[in-house]
Amino acid sequence: MLPPELEDIVEDFRLSPKQMRLQMLLDYSRSLPALPARYINAHETLERVEECQTPFFVAAELDGDRVHLFFDAPPEAPTTRGYAGILAAGLDGATIEQVLETPPDFAMSMGLGELVSPLRLRGMSAILARIKRQVVALSQS
Amino acid sequence: MPAPFDNDPKLAAYAHPERLVTPQWLADHADDPGLVIAESDEDVLLYDTGHIPGAVKIDWHADLNDAVTRDYVDADGFARLMSAKGISRDTTIVFYGDNFNWWAAYALWVCSLFGHADVRLLDGGRQRWIAEGRPIVTEVPAPAPADYPVVPRDDATIRAFKDDVLAHIGHGPLVDVRSPGEYSGELTHMADYPQEGALRAGHIPTAQNVPWRRAANEDGTFRAVGDLRAIYLDELGIAPGDDVVAYCRIGERSSHTWFVLTHLLGLPNVRNYDGSWVEWGNAVRVPIERPGAGR
Numbered sequence: 001m002l003p004p005e006l007e008d009i010v011e012d013f014r015l016s017p018k019q020m021r022l023q024m025l026l027d028y029s030r031s032l033p034a035l036p037a038r039y040i041n042a043h044e045t046l047e048r049v050e051e052c053q054t055p056f057f058v059a060a061e062l063d064g065d066r067v068h069l070f071f072d073a074p075p076e077a078p079t080t081r082g083y084a085g086i087l088a089a090g091l092d093g094a095t096i097e098q099v100l101e102t103p104p105d106f107a108m109s110m111g112l113g114e115l116v117s118p119l120r121l122r123g124m125s126a127i128l129a130r131i132k133r134q135v136v137a138l139s140q141s
Numbered sequence: 142m143p144a145p146f147d148n149d150p151k152l153a154a155y156a157h158p159e160r161l162v163t164p165q166w167l168a169d170h171a172d173d174p175g176l177v178i179a180e181s182d183e184d185v186l187l188y189d190t191g192h193i194p195g196a197v198k199i200d201w202h203a204d205l206n207d208a209v210t211r212d213y214v215d216a217d218g219f220a221r222l223m224s225a226k227g228i229s230r231d232t233t234i235v236f237y238g239d240n241f242n243w244w245a246a247y248a249l250w251v252c253s254l255f256g257h258a259d260v261r262l263l264d265g266g267r268q269r270w271i272a273e274g275r276p277i278v279t280e281v282p283a284p285a286p287a288d289y290p291v292v293p294r295d296d297a298t299i300r301a302f303k304d305d306v307l308a309h310i311g312h313g314p315l316v317d318v319r320s321p322g323e324y325s326g327e328l329t330h331m332a333d334y335p336q337e338g339a340l341r342a343g344h345i346p347t348a349q350n351v352p353w354r355r356a357a358n359e360d361g362t363f364r365a366v367g368d369l370r371a372i373y374l375d376e377l378g379i380a381p382g383d384d385v386v387a388y389c390r391i392g393e394r395s396s397h398t399w400f401v402l403t404h405l406l407g408l409p410n411v412r413n414y415d416g417s418w419v420e421w422g423n424a425v426r427v428p429i430e431r432p433g434a435g436r
Contacts, residue, residue, distance in 0.1 A: 026189050054184075076239075078186035115203060116185050 002106060003098040006090030013110035022115055028085030029078040032071060039070055046072055047134065049127050056080050058127060060134040067099045067135055068092055079116060083107075083124045087131070099135050104128060143259045144176045144233040152264065154366040156407025160400075161264045161363070162235055164273050171195055177228050177284075180267065181238040181248040191277035193237065193270060197226045197284065201244045201393070205251045211416075213294065219255050220289045227284025230257070230292075237263035237270065241357050247396040250413055254294045262400065268361040299399070301386045301412040303420055307427065310347050313384035314377060317348040318398045319418065323390070324350040326431035339422025343431030345388070349377055353394040356401045369405055381408060388414035388421070 002010060013021050039046060039059060046057035054077035061068045069092045071084035086107075091099055107124040147166035152158040162170075170176060171194065178196040180188045188198040199205065204222055207214055214222065228234060234252060238245035242262055249260045263270065271277065296302075301309070309315060322328040326343035344350070355372055358364055373379050385402060387395040392415030399413040421427055 022186065022189065026186050029186065029190075075190070076187070077184055078190050079184045082186060114208070 001098075001101050003091060003094040003102065005094070006086075006102065006106070009086055009090045010106060010110050013112065016111075018111070018114060021111055025082035025086075025112070025115070026078060028089065029073075029075075029082035030085070032073065032081055032085040032088055035070060035072045039072070043072070046070070047130055049123070049130050054080055056084070056123075056127070058084070058130055058134075060131050060138060062096070062135070062138045065095050067094055067096060067131075069131065080123055083127060087124075087127060091131070096135055096139050100132055102128060102132075143231070144170055144173050151365065155363075155405040156366075157404040160261050160404040162261050163264055164270050164275055167193070167235060167263055167270075168275060173233075175229075175231065176233045176235065177226060178235050178237070178263075179226065179245075179248065181236055181244040182267070183238070183240045183244055187239055187267075189279065189281075191279050194276055194278045194280075195282055196237075197282060199226065199236075199248050201247055205248060213251055213254065216255070216291045216293050219294070220291045223257075223289040224286045225284075227282075227287050228257075228289060229287040230290055231259070232287070233259040233261065235261045235263055237266045239267050241268070241354070241361050241397065242266040243353075243393045243397055246400045247393045250299065250396040250399055253299055254296065255292050256295060265360055265362040272360065299403070299412055301388075301414040303414075303416050303424060303427070305412070306345060306386055306388070306414050306421070309384065309386050310345065310428070313386070314379045315345055315348040316373075316377070316385060316387040316395075316398060316402075317344045317350045318353040318387055318389045318395050319344075319350070320352055321350060323418070324348075326434065339418050341422045341429055343422075343429040343434070345421060346428050346430045348388075348430075351377060351398070353389065353397045356398060363401065363405060366405060369401060373402060373406060379408065383408070383410065385411045386414050387411065388417040390418045391415070392417050 046059045049056045049058060054074060057072040059070045069088055071088060073081040073084045104125045107121060112121055146159045147162040149163045152161045178193055179199045180192050180196045181199050181201055182188060185200060205213055236245035236249045245262055245266060249262060252260050317324050324344045351372060356364055356369060379385060385408060387398045389395040392413055395413050399411055402408045402411045
């Protein structure tokens with residue numbers, strides 16, 4: 001079960017032709033919101049996702065029951081930046097429960113495996129795993 | 142007709158200077174008829190964010206690999222790809238890409254399996270082109286399909302398979318171009334690439350470790366020929382006529398070293414083991430060396 005925003009994104013990818021999917025991923029990499037100043041000034045509070053091939057950092061925050069996500073991914077690595085853009089658009093504002101219930105392999109059904117080597121698609125699952133871990137820790141603190 | 146060669150003095154010292162071009166040369170010759178610039182990157186989207194004007198994209202995964210079998214495209218597939226990119230059999234292809242030209246060297250090597258004669262690398266790759274402030278554009282060229290013959294792939298001359306490597310142990314230099322941690326067996330994967338791992342760690346017996354990076358300068362260019370000779374000929378003791386096999390994890394970093402040994406140092410018998418550690422470290426009963434293991 002995916003949060004509705006993420007479900008829509010997955011469906012869009014799944015139903016689009018191959019070349020279009022690449023363009024969509026690029027659009028998500030461009031639309032990733034900039035890191036707020038409070039994180040730029042305290043970069044060490046972001047968690048590095050070691051599984052990504054390039055420097056990639058993520059932080060989750062809770063606002064009541066809602067999850068907010070912040071990413072730092074370099075423009076020179078548009079693919080991982082695109083993953084961040086998808087997660088930002090699909091999961092930011094979702095409830096804690098929705099985030100924790102997002103299947104780790106949700107990206108496998110997006111048809112990205114043909115574009116990105118399937119081995120390297122697992123970076124997305126690694127990012128999601130970090131997000132969930134942070135959300136669990138925050139909700140228990 | 143092949144494009145003219147780059148007479149840059151740094152390049153002239155290499156065994157085959159005709160295999161490299163400088164950014165200035167490429168800027169001057171980009172519009173030459175019979176020349177195609179091709180970008181091959183690690184990051185599948187990088188080309189789409191901007192590339193050298195007129196460059197086509199050749200993706201290592203989607204274009205050069207078979208979609209089902211772990212192998213390269215076959216002769217028909219290769220001819221179709223070349224044709225679609227506007228490349229004829231006598232076209233000069235200049236490859237460049239991100240990450241120190243790993244995938245550009247890999248694409249060049251795959252083209253060499255099919256005997257495409259005039260393949261070159263942009264010394265310094267995408268990094269140097271951008272560092273020099275040269276233009277990049279997002280406009281994707283739409284080349285007219287070219288005639289490309291269906292030529293069989295030669296898997297014997299510059300490509301090694303697992304059984305070839307087994308037979309090679311003890312008969313010639315084996316160069317492991319991975320990082321020291323991967324070579325020693327502390328890591329089953331390259332730092333930052335944990336998802337491309339193997340069940341077993343270590344290296345192929347008799348392999349010597351020369352990380353690919355030693356052949357490159359900070360700016361992405363290849364090191365001067367004297368430095369390369371010192372590393373591979375003096376330090377490693379490779380003799381010009383030796384049969385040499387290079388490997389890494391999936392064959393891209395070793396394509397970089399293959400290029401250095403074959404084209405910059407002029408060694409005639411160098412093969413790339415593209416199965417590399419992802420095959421060897423998962424294969425049953427192949428010998429592995431792991432210093433310190435089992436003690």
